[in-house]
Amino acid sequence: MAGNSLLNSNKKRYPGKIILLGFFLFLILPGCSAPPLPMEVGQAESLSHNLWKARVPLYAPEEYKAYEADLRRIKDDLIKEKTRFIWFRDYQSVAARLQSLLKYGEGILTRVEGLKESKRTEITGQLTELESRIRDLDRLSQTINEGRLVRRSLMKAGMTVHEAGLFLGNGDFDQADSRLRTASGYIKETEDGLFPILNRYSNTTVIARWRQWANEAVAESRENGGIAIVVSKMDRSMTLYKAGKPYKRYGVGLGRNGFQDKLHGGDGATPEGRYRIIRKLDRSKYYKALLLNYPNDEDKREFIRLKKKGIIPGRASIGGLIEIHGSGKDGMTYGCVSLDNEDMDEVFRIAAPGTPVAIVGATNHKAMF
Amino acid sequence: MKGLIRCCAYGLVLMLIVTGCAKQPTQEMGDAQKAIGDAKAAGSEKYLPEDTKKAGDSLSAALDEIKTQDSKFALLRNYGKAKEMLAQVKAEAERVQTDTAAKKEEAKKNALAGQGAAKAAIDEARGLLERAPKGKGTKADIEAMKGDVKGLEDSLPELQQMIGKEDYLMAIDKATAIKEKADGVSGQIKAALEKVKAKKGGRK
Known part of the structure; x- marks a missing residue:
């Protein structure tokens, strides 16, 4: 009671001073007790930046939009809260919402990192597979001397895969993926050029016929204790048999289109069939040569049949002068089988007119594929 | 006292007027x-x-x-x-x-330099092929490599297109890929030439 009466008396005595003091207190006091902004604000902004850096807008656009929209709403509410009279400011609700948003954002980040990792693994796998296919096609194209049609697209495939590797290294999976799709197109182009030539090499009926020719030649060698020669195009090899047993194997070169069966003169293909050496030429344009009896009766019948069908041009001749000769195994012949000169010396010495020679595509269908 | 209150009130009004004039920037x-x-x-x-x-x-x-x-x-x-x-x-x-x-200027410079280097690498490969001995022993390889060089040449217009579109960063990667492949082809040709040289030397 005594205090009240003193205050009342003061009010009466110094009304102006009390108003002035109250006004200054009004201005000063709130400034001393402003509640700090929740630390989650900075964390949410930092997470927003991390999400952007992790390319979340690309991998999870909807979630990123939702995160950003929610952050925007919370920030707007924070602004409203900040403008309230200082004693009424309460950031607890905003902080709670930010904590929940942070959890959501971290979840997105984890999911996107996982997504990226699986994308990286997937693209790396695709890249490795395409590189392996390119290597196989490169080997195949070299084996069958197919440089004209397919090497161009094969090189483009190789280059595009190389680019994909660069993008993958930079973490740009979309560009890497796009490059791999382009590379697949070039690989398909290459395969389309190669497979018509190679199809015969996976045909079991054709392989069985080739195997029969090889077996017949070897059987003859076994029966008469003599020599037989089997040329396998797929292996690019020539095996010399003595008394039915493999004696020596040589690497060989084939015709320009050596992996195809010879149909007519000038086609650059190496004939397939059962032949015999008909003459030994110790002076040849290609070092030494063993002349074969191409075309044999079967070749002639086939030539007439295909000509009638129009598969062989009307003016084409059947060709001839197919030899096993020297001057190097790594070249392209006009259809002959070529050996290194040292090997030719050896074969020339052993072989004789009448020696059976089987020229086949392959004896094992798994040789190439 | 009244004077002091009046003074404060004027000050307050002046302050409010000054700050009240604040407009959005x-x-x-x-x-x-x-x-x-x-x-x-x-x-x-x-x-x-x-x-x-x-x-x-x-x-x-x-x-x-x-x-x-x-x-x-x-x-x-x-x-x-x-x-x-x-x-x-x-x-x-x-x-x-x-x-x-x-940065763009630098990327442009690098892209153009890369393009030049890629072209030079292709030219080198082509030149080596032209000088390669065209005997029976190398005909197949030369033909295959000619196909390779054609493939490399086909990529140059694409590279030029990227540079034309000012897509310099992509162009740099493309040029790098072309150059590396062209260098690879040149390396193969050189190795083949060395092989031929060695063979000739051996026969002498």
Whole structure:
């Protein structure tokens, strides 16, 4: 009671001073007790930046939009809260919402990192597979001397895969993926050029016929204790048999289109069939040569049949002068089988007119594929 | 005493009038936004993505500050801090634009250099092929490598297209890929030539 009466008396005595003091207190006091902004604000902004850096807008656009929209709403509410009279400011609700948003954002980040990792693994796998296919096609194209049609697209495939590797290294999976799709197109182009030539090499009926020719030649060698020669195009090899047993194997070169069966003169293909050496030429344009009896009766019948069908041009001749000769195994012949000169010396010495020679595509269908 | 109260009241009224006149810094906002837009138009998102994002974030922060002031009682608004922030955004965006131009120029230079190096590598491979001995022993290899060189040549117009579209970063990668492949072909040709040389030497 005594205090009240003193205050009342003061009010009466110094009304102006009390108003002035109250006004200054009004201005000063709130400034001393402003509640700090929740630390989650900075964390949410930092997470927003991390999400952007992790390319979340690309991998999870909807979630990123939702995160950003929610952050925007919370920030707007924070602004409203900040403008309230200082004693009424309460950031607890905003902080709670930010904590929940942070959890959501971290979840997105984890999911996107996982997504990226699986994308990286997937693209790396695709890249490795395409590189392996390119290597196989490169080997195949070299084996069958197919440089004209397919090497161009094969090189483009190789280059595009190389680019994909660069993008993958930079973490740009979309560009890497796009490059791999382009590379697949070039690989398909290459395969389309190669497979018509190679199809015969996976045909079991054709392989069985080739195997029969090889077996017949070897059987003859076994029966008469003599020599037989089997040329396998797929292996690019020539095996010399003595008394039915493999004696020596040589690497060989084939015709320009050596992996195809010879149909007519000038086609650059190496004939397939059962032949015999008909003459030994110790002076040849290609070092030494063993002349074969191409075309044999079967070749002639086939030539007439295909000509009638129009598969062989009307003016084409059947060709001839197919030899096993020297001057190097790594070249392209006009259809002959070529050996290194040292090997030719050896074969020339052993072989004789009448020696059976089987020229086949392959004896094992798994040789190439 | 009355004089003192009157003095305070005048002071308060004057303060309220001065601060009450505060208006949104629309000019500064426009300038900052334009500066960011100009930087983006110059390609900053491609060449300096981090800096562009930061400038954008700073602009958002400045706009938030404006919103904060907007929400206050009209007579208590103060856009001083917002103006300062906007000035910083503008300066930052202008720096990004300048740096982008420099980066782009550097990328252009590198792309053109890469293109030159790729062309030179292809020319070297082609030249080696032309000089390669065309005997029976190398005919197949030469033909295969000619196909390889054709494939490399086919990629040059694509590279030129990228440079034409100012897609310099992609062009650099493409040029690198072409050069590496061309060097590979040259390496193979050189190895083949060495093999031929060695063979000839052996026979002598």
